[in-house]
Amino acid sequence: MNFHIVTIFPEIFNSYFNESILKRSQTNKIIDIKIHNLRDWTEDKHKTVDDTPYGGGAGMVMKIEPLYKAIQSIAPFTRPVYCGDKGARLPLRGTSGQGKGDLKSKIILLSAKGKKWNQQLAKKYSKLNNIILICGRYEGVDERIKNFIDEEISLGNYVLTGGEIGAMAIVDSITRLLPGALGNEQSAKNESHSQPGVLEYPQYTRPEIFTTRSFTPLIKGGRGIFTPFIKGARLPLRGTNGQGKGDFSGIKKYRVPKVLLSGDHRKIEEWRRKKMKKVK
Structure with a gap:
């Protein structure tokens, strides 16, 4: 070409x-x-x-x-x-x-x-x-x-x-x-659009479980924000040059769908077909 x-x-x-x-x-x-x-x-x-x-x-x-x-x-x-x-x-x-x-x-x-x-x-x-x-x-x-x-x-x-x-x-x-x-x-x-009006199924890769925990700044109007769960890690506060204080709480885990870990290719293909989205 x-x-x-x-x-x-x-x-x-x-x-x-x-x-x-x-x-x-x-x-x-x-x-x-x-x-x-x-x-x-x-x-x-x-x-x-x-x-x-x-x-x-x-x-x-x-x-x-x-x-x-x-x-x-x-x-x-x-x-x-x-x-x-x-x-x-x-x-x-x-x-x-x-x-x-x-x-x-x-x-x-x-x-x-x-x-x-x-x-x-x-x-x-x-x-x-x-x-x-x-x-x-x-x-x-x-x-x-x-x-x-x-x-x-x-x-x-x-x-x-x-x-x-x-x-x-x-x-x-x-x-x-x-x-x-x-x-x-x-x-x-x-890929998405390889079939007219169809978007590709969701994709995942390692790690199997991605963990975050919520950090709530101890400042007026502070919102909870998420950071990757790393032992001993501290998240600097916006506008405080990293010197502010806050609380870590609310551990949250994001998992890969079990069917993708099953090794059952027939079930995986069926799951993927169901997850493909149609668009106008």
Whole structure:
């Protein structure tokens, strides 16, 4: 799977894409991520990628020319790109214009106006070979870009400063579904939303019993708060520099459900099925 990300802030991605599953997936050649600086497709000395909106209004709008040039430059590696004249086609690199592009590719604009991203879309897109992600910024992108993309995608009903976080989320959620990306492929099959509208069952690990005890500060209006049960441990009081006094009381134990300790896999699976939550 090849990801191409077009952005005006390429450094944003360095840390996230070089840790954990995403780093390992790149090392193992399961995915390839290329970050493209949109300013590389500008022609003025200031590398301008935005301008004021026609008709007036607040903010700036991303210009279509550098975005179109970026798509034109990247997309021939993946599929034919349609340009200005109706029916006109750009030749594919390395094919003298005779070959066909890979139709298993998508060009996506990250936009607050887009279709909401979900696990079912991630599954659908995981079957592709190439995805180009365009990170919107400012007040949005010149509307004419819609003639050169396949889809607008949003993370949800809220506005972010730019599309970079959305691009990371899309790359991450798709990569997890690719063969070999996870240490145990069953992990992806049993996760929340792997079935439409279903959340994963609760998970527990050691210790079997987690114990706390309530600490009530001897100050006016003090509330009981919990601290892990450690012999001899003292909890400093807020606003007293740790010098205040109080009483420990009310030991509380949080246990792992007995069925998970039983070793009976049939009962465990039945318990897990019952604990899976359905959401609208």
